[in-house]
Amino acid sequence: MVGQNASEQAVQRLAARLARLDEDGLDPRFYGVPAPELATADPARYRAETMRAAELALSDLLLGRVAALRGRVDLRRDAASVNYPAWVAELGSASDPVQVIDRAADLPPDARALKAELARYRAAAAAGGWPRITADTRRTLEPGSTDAERVPQLRARLAATDAAVTDLASPVYDTALVEAAKRFQADQGLEADGRVGSITWTALNIPIEAKVNQLRVALDMRRAQGPRPTERRIEVNIPFYRLHLLEGDRVLLDMAVIVGRRDRQTPMLNVRMTTVQFNPQWGVPERNAREDLLPRFQRNPAAMQAGGFRLYQRIEGETVEVDPSTVDFSAYNRNNFPYYIRQDAGDRNALGRIKFVMPNGDDIYMHDTPDRHLFTRGARAFSSGCIRLERPMELLSATLSGTSWDRTQVDRVLASRATRSAPLARSIPVRLHYSTVIVDGGRVTMRPDIYGLDAEYARALDRATGQRVASAEGGATRGTGSR
Structure with missing residues (x-):
């Protein structure tokens, strides 16, 4: 029998604690916490329902309520790092189960700081929030x-x-x-x-309610994260517009980045950087060609040619270059544009002088940019999905470590304007992730939910179906997808 060592008073304290799961970013209504009156009317049932609710809450507090979301490969869950069965056994045998729930609630990194901030925002919301x-x-x-x-x-x-x-x-x-x-x-x-x-x-x-949800999401995302990787790696936090080169917990490089705008979002990725390309040409994606470059060709085709842009067309199975001066661009629109566009390498190339290749199905990479002025902006969602780097030469030095390339050779190749690739001595893990809330030294910092992914996560948090615990004896059962 679960909770057999807990006194009636301890079970009542447990029920009262479960009724306050909103402190942990969870909705108490989803756990079937019995009404206080049942403690007198049917003590045995009250105990059983309270312990069952505690098991359900324990699962979400330790393993995270949202198991996964479509496209969110950046969400990290390592159930093995939690040892959930041991927690269930402790909950069932504890004389004061509240202590088990409290420890589980505070287990994720930064949990206490995030919960304090959540309480502050919830109090402000209860007082009326702020005017629109x-x-x-x-x-x-x-x-x-x-x-x-x-x-x-x-x-x-x-x-x-x-x-x-x-x-x-x-x-x-x-x-x-x-x-x-x-x-x-x-x-x-x-x-x-x-x-x-x-x-x-x-x-x-x-709205203040959106801030509350961001904090709830931040808490749930940190559950069952497992230990941080120890190898050298690159992490890009999309809503903070920052890239970090890390080794364990040590920050080797920190720089601003430009990410995809809301209508061309940078996808979340777990990939590996394999190659550096010098003086890259830009094979313009079809959407960019139709929506971005066609209007510029319509306004001034000569300027586009001067910028290194070339037109190509498939004729009888062959790709043939077309002279832009012979094209009536006014006859085309974004739904009707039969040309391919490529931009030559050079100072005006949209990719700048360096491209960092990390193979993936979305054709996302990191690169230099001639638009240096954009890094002075606070909100930097300007790209079509790829990551533009504030200080590409510093990342280049770090990534080419262990190869035969030195700065003299790099400068010589860049000056030649010839396109050339250099494989890395060892591929580097790259994680593009979406975290709108960070905690540094106990201080909570939030950024706007630029892609609406926190709002999507919050909706998954608030789905009442799909609990993942079978019983204290049977342990946890993980669902597939979000709940």
Whole structure:
């Protein structure tokens, strides 16, 4: 009999703890916690139902409620690292099962910091959250300007999270309010210039409920993660726009990256980098050719030629280059464009001078870029899916370690403008992942859910079906897919 060593009072404390599973980002309604009245009406049934609910909760607290999601190969679950059967046995024999549940809830990395932040946001939501800005947010609000509609709404919104904001009725975007806006922008990872444009307006209008869900997701993602890899590896956190070259827990390289925009999202990947290519040509993907480059050819085909872009067409089974000056580009649109486009290697090439190859079915790679100015932006979802690197030469030095390539040879090949490849001495694991919440030194930092993947994960968290525990005696059974 489960819970046989727990007193009636201990079982009641356990039921009360399970009723507070929202503290752990879980919905208590999914676990069948019995009503307190049942403890008096039918003590045996109350004990059995409480322990059954505890088993279900223990499974989700230790193994994660969401087993997997389509396309989320970045989610890491290592059930073996948890030793779930031992936890179930301890829960069944404990004189105070609450302690088992509490330890399980605090087991994931950063759990306590995340739960404290979750409690803070939940309290703010219960108090009414923050006001929504309903004024016209299409125009940028400049420091020093006066706006009788937008500035008071901005004041009210910032005052909800910044105690320094006062004088809520003033229509002047004065120095004190500009500084508050800068603090908000910095906290969101945006350019802290005090200019409130569309990106900042959007961040201001993120509902507090979305922030709560991001924290719930962050907690669940950390469950059953297992030990971190010890080998040298590359990790790219998409919503933070950062690349880290790691060895164990040691950060060898940290740089900004540009990732895919929302309509051309960078996919989550677990792959291996195998090759570096110098002076790459760009074989333009069909979608980029139709949607991005065709309008530019229509505006100025001569400029496109000067930029190294070439047109090709399949004629009788052969690929033939076509002179752009002979093409009437106005006759084509994104649904009707029979040409292929390639860009020659060079300073103006969209891939820059270096391409890092990591074979995958999505044709995603990392590369240099001539658009260096974009790295000064806070939100950097500008690409068509590939990863643009802030400091490609530093990554190059790290990846070519152990090969015969030195900087002199690299410079010589780059100067030649000839396309050439160099295999790595040892392939490097690359993980493209999506984590909108990080904890560093106990401080929780959040970034916007740019692809809506946290919202999708939260919906999976809140599905009531598919519990994965059979019984205390039988142990855990893992489902397939999310619940």
